[in-house]
Amino acid sequence: MNIFDILGPVMVGPSSSHTAGAARIGAMARTLLGEEPAEAKLHLHGSFAESGPGHGTDRALVAGLLGMKPDDLRIPNAFAEAEKAGLSYAFDTVDLRDAHPNTVVIEVTGRSGRTLELQASSVGGGRILVTKVDGVDVGFTGEYNTLIIRNQDENGVVAAVTTILNQLRINVANMSLCRSRRGGSALMVIETDQHIKPHQVSFMSDLEGILSVIYYDKEEEDDVSGFDESNL
Amino acid sequence: MSLDSMSQIFEEMERSGLQFWEVVLASDMEERQVTRAESIAKMLTVWRAMQDAADSYTGRSRSVSGLVGGDGMKMRQYSIRGQAMSGGYVSEVIAEALSMAESNACMRRIVAAPTAGACGVLPAVLLPLCKYEELTQHQILEALYVASGIGSVIAYRAGISGAAGGCQAEIGSAAAMAAGALVALRRGTKEQIGHAVAMALKNLMGLACDPVAGLVEVPCVKRNVIGAVDAVSAADMALAGVESRIPVDEVIDAMGEVGRRLPVELRETALGGLAATPTGRAVKKRLHGPRPE
Numbered sequence: 001m002n003i004f005d006i007l008g009p010v011m012v013g014p015s016s017s018h019t020a021g022a023a024r025i026g027a028m029a030r031t032l033l034g035e036e037p038a039e040a041k042l043h044l045h046g047s048f049a050e051s052g053p054g055h056g057t058d059r060a061l062v063a064g065l066l067g068m069k070p071d072d073l074r075i076p077n078a079f080a081e082a083e084k085a086g087l088s089y090a091f092d093t094v095d096l097r098d099a100h101p102n103t104v105v106i107e108v109t110g111r112s113g114r115t116l117e118l119q120a121s122s123v124g125g126g127r128i129l130v131t132k133v134d135g136v137d138v139g140f141t142g143e144y145n146t147l148i149i150r151n152q153d154e155n156g157v158v159a160a161v162t163t164i165l166n167q168l169r170i171n172v173a174n175m176s177l178c179r180s181r182r183g184g185s186a187l188m189v190i191e192t193d194q195h196i197k198p199h200q201v202s203f204m205s206d207l208e209g210i211l212s213v214i215y216y217d218k219e220e221e222d223d224v225s226g227f228d229e230s231n232l
Numbered sequence: 233m234s235l236d237s238m239s240q241i242f243e244e245m246e247r248s249g250l251q252f253w254e255v256v257l258a259s260d261m262e263e264r265q266v267t268r269a270e271s272i273a274k275m276l277t278v279w280r281a282m283q284d285a286a287d288s289y290t291g292r293s294r295s296v297s298g299l300v301g302g303d304g305m306k307m308r309q310y311s312i313r314g315q316a317m318s319g320g321y322v323s324e325v326i327a328e329a330l331s332m333a334e335s336n337a338c339m340r341r342i343v344a345a346p347t348a349g350a351c352g353v354l355p356a357v358l359l360p361l362c363k364y365e366e367l368t369q370h371q372i373l374e375a376l377y378v379a380s381g382i383g384s385v386i387a388y389r390a391g392i393s394g395a396a397g398g399c400q401a402e403i404g405s406a407a408a409m410a411a412g413a414l415v416a417l418r419r420g421t422k423e424q425i426g427h428a429v430a431m432a433l434k435n436l437m438g439l440a441c442d443p444v445a446g447l448v449e450v451p452c453v454k455r456n457v458i459g460a461v462d463a464v465s466a467a468d469m470a471l472a473g474v475e476s477r478i479p480v481d482e483v484i485d486a487m488g489e490v491g492r493r494l495p496v497e498l499r500e501t502a503l504g505g506l507a508a509t510p511t512g513r514a515v516k517k518r519l520h521g522p523r524p525e
């Protein structure tokens with residue numbers, strides 16, 4: 001926690017976990033899908049299911065899918081915005097055993113037909129934790145730049161990726177590796193300190209043994225260039 | 233340095249000769265690896281967001297449940313008519329606390345301080361003060377650093393969520409942050425800041441978190457008022473030389489301990505307190521009908 005987790009986030013109310021966190025989860029799903037979403041099924045669990053509508057959780061999730069940030073004044077009108085943007089959505093409730101009370105599973109389909117399934121929780125103060133991507137257990141927060149790499153589970157692929165990152169002078173903050181079954185496909189989640197450029201991402205996707213690369217660029221800080229303390 | 237205790241901040245002030253706010257600024261620069269200008273510019277965006285929320289309040293928004301909205305405007309008009317027993321500044325503090333907390337409930341843009349539910353307390357004491365005293369924007373930002381430093385210490389030692397520690401952890405923490413900020417604005421000593429924080433927190437210790445239907449509306453909006461008024465009185469007492477008999481870090485620890493002992497029904501689960509009253513239950517029943525398509 002830093003002092004701007006204490007004084008912040010700047011957000012549309014009423015609840016940092018039910019509204020701001022929900023918007024971030026929606027936005028995460030959009031980014032990981034990598035294209036304009038056309039259809040979403042949202043399954044709410046626990047307290048998200050209980051008090052969701054009153055906290056605007058449903059609208060915030062849809063707002064996030066539309067690319068809005070937690071302080072976007074259009075969040076209360078997200079359903080109308082979704083209609084304009086051609087996004088259809090449906091909510092229901094699920095009971096996920098052992099999940100954090102503020103959890104949602106989002107199945108989203110993009111314009112091109114690409115699909116993604118994401119499970120994420122809002123863990124307090126607007127911070128989130130992604131716990132599953134396409135059924136594979138993961139654990140990342142979006143507080144770092146994040147690479148999600150699906151690769152063939154064979155020797156040398158992981159080493160190739162880390163070597164490239166090293167050459168690009170990109171510092172790895174956290175890294176985890178999960179595979180669905182031996183010799184099948186695996187999922188690498190790499191959180192980095194530096195931003196990764198689009199051409200670097202596509203370079204990695206072309207590597208042998210890599211099935212797909214998704215990149216999440218962490219929320220941009222406000223631009224503060226031109227700020228002069230002596231004017232205050 | 234990390235902000236783990238008030239006494240640590242006080243020691244750092246003595247060692248370095250820095251003011252309270254500068255110690256917090258230095259710790260932010262270190263923790264987030266940012267420059268002084270970047271940190272202060274970000275604090276300015278926080279202050280601007282608070283001002284925008286206040287300036288754009290009309291009293292016409294209503295919350296999803298319909299329980300909340302318009303009270304800030306009622307209080308403002310009463311205050312403007314000069315009828316308030318609490319006088320100019322304090323009656324405006326009350327109006328601002330209501331307005332800001334309502335804005336949160338009505339899905340308007342606010343700054344969580346330290347949480348969205350308690351977002352009204354700190355701006356409520358600062359915004360009206362700008363009318364009554366000559367304050368530069370820099371001084372306000374300094375006060376915000378003081379508040380955030382106090383909030384960091386409380387978050388570290390005791391916690392700031394209603395689910396973990398009851399409303400004393402949200403509104404109580406906000407009041408403590410606001411009290412310390414006010415003392416700093418008046419150039420009080422570090423000891424006075426400590427006493428103000430301790431007194432503000434002590435006076436709300438044990439407060440339950442019991443939101444009706446689980447929504448940040450009832451009693452949250454009006455609790456922001458008691459947080460803000462608590463902050464003003466604690467700051468005034470401290471500046472008058474009144475001292476807390478229990479040292480501030482011990483008070484914070486006690487708040488954390490009381491929070492852990494609060495039954496789960498009184499920690500945001502909406503199962504006890506006002507949420508469990510017949511009227512509270514009726515509201516919940518009305519809202520949790522079939523989900524509108």
Ligand code: SF4
Pocket residue numbers: 349350393394398399400402403440441442443447448449450451452453455500
């Ligand atoms: S009652 Fe609970 S939800 Fe409402 S302000 Fe207090 S801590 Fe927050």
